[in-house]
Amino acid sequence: MVPLKAYIPRRVSIEWLRSPWAILISGGLGVFLGTTQPQVAVWIAPFGTLYLGLLKMCVLPILLAAITNSLGRLMQSHDARQYVQRIMVVFPLSLLGVSAIAAAIAALAGPGRNLTTDTLQTLGVLVNQSGVDLEMALSGPLPEASGSDVGTLVNSMVPDNIFAALSEGQTLKVLLFAMIFGVSLGLVKASTTAALFDTLDSLYQAFNKVIHGLTYLLPFGLCSLLAYQLSQVGVEVLLSMVDFVVVAIATFALIYLISTLIIWRRSGVGLWPTLLALKDPTILSLATSSSLACLPAAITSLSDNLKFNPQTTNLVTPLAITLCRFGSVVYFASATLFVVQLYQRDLGLAGLGVVIVGSILAGMATSGVTGILTLTMLGLVLDPLKLPLEAVLVLFIAIDPLMDPFRTLGIVHTGMAATALVASRE
Amino acid sequence: MVPTLTVIQTAVLFRKLVGVGRRWWMAPLRVGVILLLCLGITFGFSDVAQAVPKASASATATRPAAAGATPVRAAAPTPALLPAMPPDMQRILDRGKLTVAVLGQDNAPFFMQTDEQLGGLDIQLARALADQLGVSLEITRSAQTFDQVVDTVYGQKADLAISKISRTLKRAQRVRFSRPYLRMRQGLLVNRLQMAEQTQGRSMVETIRDLRGQVGVIKGSSYVGFLKQKFPQATIVEYPTWEDIVEAVVRGDILAAYRDELEVKKVVRTRPDAALQLQTIALTDTQDSLAVVLPWGSAHLLAFVDQYLDTLTAQYTVDTVLDEYAAYWAAQSPPQP
Known part of the structure; x- marks a missing residue:
């Protein structure tokens, strides 16, 4: 009797799907389709959405399990104090650092300075098309103002119903709940908690398997997501704002470089293995434009490939990525200086300070929101500088399909660097 | 028992009414009096009813004469015998042209020089009114301010003005406004x-x-x-x-x-x-709101203009007007400072 196994081809290797070449080729194909074949790009878009959906599906369970588990164990092992101290130093300093770098580059390069009349006209036509005309009554009740201030940030942090927060995917609330839950679980001195820790651990492991399996689909997802995103960028606007786009991307590139150096030095492995380990989260963030979807990949890359202490990585990476939002901070600093120079406003040193601090606040405020609301947080910086937001917001929305991947890369990659600074090696 | 009782009661009642009893011979007399009364009432009403047809009959009697006269007048070839037209209308028809006052300076998209010819929303409206009246259109552009345009109409130097004039109560004291053709x-x-x-x-x-x-x-x-x-x-x-x-x-x-x-x-x-x-x-x-300006005496022309504005299918709004003339501005914008 011939065993059934003999009929199945023995070596159907799909490992090639994980090779850098496959990713390079699919990325190139995505860029080609997105720039030259917009119809095809729209046609294959559902696959990218499916891939992104599968990735996001794993985020909340991993977030909950990883943070609760690592924080709980940390409390039990009594060295929590040391980590909290490190976090309190590293996070604010790195935020200040990236914000200052971005502001300095934008102030020196001066995007938005001395625009030609033609450029201004193209931008103006875009502003007009979006219908920013305001219709209002002089009497009657005041319309409800949509809040975009620090108050909304506080509101979006505390869950009054953790299940509602989970079902609506409000990450900040889940994060806070997981931290409180982890700390209190660590404080329970009963032996029964071990079972719960094991459960959380297996939950985490299971979803990590899913994420690992999904990396085989990455080439397809990458091609589809890149093609669709690029097909959404308006070329004319892009050309008018080209100096801002170039400066912003250059800033992201510089900060990416610095972050890579930090991770390399802290990891203690060679440069090439470091770069290979960073490949997955980098490509994922460029392809998905969703920092949360990259969270599992970032944790795996730091703890499995670069051998940082898994317990610390599990805890600090989600915190750095969801709270610090380095990419948004960088983007807001650049964007604010673009607006300042567009409106030919003279900014003293004090004004520059406002930009740096305001960008940090605005960037952190984006952690509770998604989509266009992210960009409206720019008002948090522009308001104290007495600069108008509405007209320029239209311009930033128009180029956002191009800027969002880089912003996400900034959030994820610099978040990983901050984690590397906090975590020690195994 | 009951039916018997009722029959007896009715008989008693009848007797009481007609007085059958001692003076039975009086009964036909009473019946006669009642009948007479009824007859009198009936005739009285029918007389009133008949009176109306009588009156209408007397009216129709005079009608044939008038009806006979109208065809004669209509058939008359001389215009002097036409039924009197409203004088404001008559004046325009006699002249064969509609005079419309428009501000001297161009004001796109209402009135402006395009390709050697006057164009714009107000000019379109003026042309349409002249077409509906079956006369030619003459535009006078002597006025230099909006109030002067209103004065031109008040002084009857123009039949009406369509010149981006806003309805204000102050102007309405001297001239008449049509219903708005553009609500802003x-x-x-x-x-x-x-x-x-x-x-x-x-x-x-x-x-x-x-x-x-x-x-x-x-x-x-x-x-x-x-x-x-x-x-x-x-x-x-x-x-x-x-x-x-x-x-x-x-x-x-x-x-x-x-x-x-x-x-x-x-x-x-x-x-x-x-x-x-x-x-x-x-x-x-x-x-x-923008409206057509007319002299206070031109009541009939006003009604005509209002009715025309009512029949317009497309109601203009600020955005439709701006969109309609978008191409015009695109051509104009380069020379702008």
């Missing part, structure tokens, strides 16, 4: 930077309702009065022309300009390079 609202053209200085954490709507700062209006226009009424806290700055005001707003010398929403929206359309500096605001609970 009042608008503000705001310098965004100056506005951002003013908001101080309040919403845009709140800041506008309590508008402080310098607001530009055309000298001597109705907006001087509107400004005092709607924005009492604002400082009035009067400029001779609208172009001066727009320049001042773009430069940031003043906070805002105040005029109808069409002029305000026109600015950002014709000068897209300034759109980043400017914000347009339409005040939804105000109005500034």
Whole structure:
């Protein structure tokens, strides 16, 4: 009797799907389709959405399990104090650092300075098309103002119903709940908690398997997501704002470089293995434009490939990525200086300070929101500088399909660097 | 038992009524009197009823004469015998042309020189009215201000005026207005930077309702009065022309300009390079409606114009007008400073 196994081809290797070449080729194909074949790009878009959906599906369970588990164990092992101290130093300093770098580059390069009349006209036509005309009554009740201030940030942090927060995917609330839950679980001195820790651990492991399996689909997802995103960028606007786009991307590139150096030095492995380990989260963030979807990949890359202490990585990476939002901070600093120079406003040193601090606040405020609301947080910086937001917001929305991947890369990659600074090696 | 009783009761009643008993011979007499009464009542009513046909009959008797006369008059070839036309209508038909007063300076998209010919919304409307009357169109452009256009009509130097004239009560004392052909609202053209200085954490709507700062209006226009009424806290700055005001707003010398929403929206359309500096605001609970101006004596022509405006299928709005003439401005904008 011939065993059934003999009929199945023995070596159907799909490992090639994980090779850098496959990713390079699919990325190139995505860029080609997105720039030259917009119809095809729209046609294959559902696959990218499916891939992104599968990735996001794993985020909340991993977030909950990883943070609760690592924080709980940390409390039990009594060295929590040391980590909290490190976090309190590293996070604010790195935020200040990236914000200052971005502001300095934008102030020196001066995007938005001395625009030609033609450029201004193209931008103006875009502003007009979006219908920013305001219709209002002089009497009657005041319309409800949509809040975009620090108050909304506080509101979006505390869950009054953790299940509602989970079902609506409000990450900040889940994060806070997981931290409180982890700390209190660590404080329970009963032996029964071990079972719960094991459960959380297996939950985490299971979803990590899913994420690992999904990396085989990455080439397809990458091609589809890149093609669709690029097909959404308006070329004319892009050309008018080209100096801002170039400066912003250059800033992201510089900060990416610095972050890579930090991770390399802290990891203690060679440069090439470091770069290979960073490949997955980098490509994922460029392809998905969703920092949360990259969270599992970032944790795996730091703890499995670069051998940082898994317990610390599990805890600090989600915190750095969801709270610090380095990419948004960088983007807001650049964007604010673009607006300042567009409106030919003279900014003293004090004004520059406002930009740096305001960008940090605005960037952190984006952690509770998604989509266009992210960009409206720019008002948090522009308001104290007495600069108008509405007209320029239209311009930033128009180029956002191009800027969002880089912003996400900034959030994820610099978040990983901050984690590397906090975590020690195994 | 019961039926028997009733029969007996009826018989007694009948007896009482006609008095059958001692004086039985009186019975036919009483019946006769009752019958006579009934007859009298019936005749009385029928007489009134008959009177109406009688009256109408007497009226119809005179009608044939009149009916006979009309065909005779209609058939008469001489125009002198035509039934009297309303004099305001008669005047136009006699002349064979409709004279329309329009402001001397061009004001796109209402009246402007395009390709060696006058065009625009107001000119279209004037042409359509002349066509409906079956006469040719003559446009007089001697007036240099909007009030002079109204004066031209008041002095009967033109049959009517279609010249972006707003309906105001002051003008309505001397001339008549048709129903509006374009309903507009009042608008503000705001310098965004100056506005951002003013908001101080309040919403845009709140800041506008309590508008402080310098607001530009055309000298001597109705907006001087509107400004005092709607924005009492604002400082009035009067400029001779609208172009001066727009320049001042773009430069940031003043906070805002105040005029109808069409002029305000026109600015950002014709000068897209300034759109980043400017914000347009339409005040939804105000109005500034454009109407056709007629002399106070032209009651019939007014009814004609109103009826024509009613039959217009497409109602114009500020945005449709701006869109319709978008190509015109696209061609115009390069020579703009």
